[in-house]
Amino acid sequence: xxxxxxxxxxxxxxxxxxxxxxxxxxxxxxxxxxxxxxxxxxxxxxxxxxxxxxxxxxxxxxxxxxxxxxxxxxxxxxxxxxxxxxxxxxxxxxxxxxxxxxxxxxxxxxxxxxxxxxxxxxxxxxxxxxxxxxxxxxxxxxxxxxxxxxxxxxxxxxxxxxxxxxxxxxxxxxxxxxxxxxxxxxxxxxxxxxxxxxxxxxxxxxxxxxxxxxxxxxxxxxxxxxxxxxxxxxxxxxxxxxxxxxxxxxxxxxxxxxxxxxxxxxxxxxxxxxxxxxx
Numbered sequence: 001x002x003x004x005x006x007x008x009x010x011x012x013x014x015x016x017x018x019x020x021x022x023x024x025x026x027x028x029x030x031x032x033x034x035x036x037x038x039x040x041x042x043x044x045x046x047x048x049x050x051x052x053x054x055x056x057x058x059x060x061x062x063x064x065x066x067x068x069x070x071x072x073x074x075x076x077x078x079x080x081x082x083x084x085x086x087x088x089x090x091x092x093x094x095x096x097x098x099x100x101x102x103x104x105x106x107x108x109x110x111x112x113x114x115x116x117x118x119x120x121x122x123x124x125x126x127x128x129x130x131x132x133x134x135x136x137x138x139x140x141x142x143x144x145x146x147x148x149x150x151x152x153x154x155x156x157x158x159x160x161x162x163x164x165x166x167x168x169x170x171x172x173x174x175x176x177x178x179x180x181x182x183x184x185x186x187x188x189x190x191x192x193x194x195x196x197x198x199x200x201x202x203x204x205x206x207x208x209x210x211x212x213x214x215x216x217x218x219x220x221x222x223x224x225x226x227x228x229x230x231x232x233x234x235x236x237x238x239x240x241x242x243x244x245x246x247x248x249x250x251x252x253x254x255x256x257x258x259x260x261x262x263x264x265x266x267x268x269x270x271x272x273x274x275x276x277x278x279x
Contacts, residue, residue: 001056001058001082001083002055002056003053003056003087003090004053005052005090005096005097006051006053008052009042012052012053012054012065013034015054016064018062019054019063019064020077021208023078024208024246025131025270026078026106026271028210028212029212030075032207033069035205035207039181040178045072046069046070046071046072048069048070048071051068051096053087055080055087063080063083064077064078064079064083065077066079068099071171071172072171073277074100074102074103074104076109076113078106079109081112084112084113084116086116087113088116088118091117091119092117102121102275102276103276105273106272110273113276114276121276121277121279124275124276125252125274126254126272126273126274127252127273127274127275128270128271128272128273129249129269129271129272129273130262130263130267131246131267131268132236132247132248133268135247136265138229138233139264140226141230142225142230143194143225144193144227145191146190146191146234147189147192148190150183153188153197154176154180156190156197158173158174160200160217161173161174161179163219164217182202186238187202188200188202189202189231189234189238190231193225198218198225198227199217199227201213201217201228201232202216203236203238203247206239206243210246210247211242211244211248213236213239213247214250216232216249228261229264232265233265249267250273
């Protein structure tokens with residue numbers, strides 16, 4: 001049983017793609033990051049070289065993967081418990097993991113990895129993964145309507161996604177290339193009221209069976225009018241139309257308002273993830 005680490009995405013995918021793709025719901029973030037790296041190259045998330053890791057079990061079968069795209073946290077996919085424990089040791093001995101200062105994992109795995117690492121950490125964020133059951137329209141319906149964003153909306157999308165990133169404490173705002181990529185397949189929707197945009201929601205290309213909603217952002221001056229619910233409902237319909245059979249999203253557990261809104265739209269909890277950072 002062993003971890004293999006590499007900066008070679010092709011080598012990682014040759015070894016680990018079947019294991020990662022076998023869990024399209026729980027591995028949603030891992031799959032969308034891999035998709036971006038394949039489409040836009042190794043600098044899709046910044047100038048630092050990404051690092052990939054995959055776990056091979058005693059039977060010689062690869063059973064899961066991790067990746068690190070600095071300055072973002074080390075991202076863990078579905079892994080067996082023994083792989084999580086061994087990863088803790090690798091964080092102190094593997095040169096390719098020397099830049100890791102935080103990680104994002106399923107709740108139980110985050111606790112196990114923090115203990116195995118042997119380095120003090122604190123919880124930075126707790127997230128809940130939701131899956132859409134029966135999509136339910138907002139009631140009452142907000143004023144306005146949704147429309148796909150176009151290239152003409154690029155300055156607005158750049159500003160609003162940067163504001164969203166600052167609010168969430170994300171280390172890097174989306175690049176222009178990533179925004180253009182989403183526009184290209186209709187992945188950004190804007191909610192307009194009285195002829196002006198008041199909220200946005202995006203969805204990732206379906207990978208396997210699943211597409212994930214995010215980000216969803218309403219400027220502070222436009223909040224508490226139901227616009228986020230309206231545009232999330234529209235983005236969910238668009239994700240289905242794009243071929244998804246599973247529509248997912250993450251919420252910050254510290255934000256009870258968003259958790260309530262999404263549940264009223266028909267989203268049901270799947271599991272929690274935790275980001276822990278070294279102290």
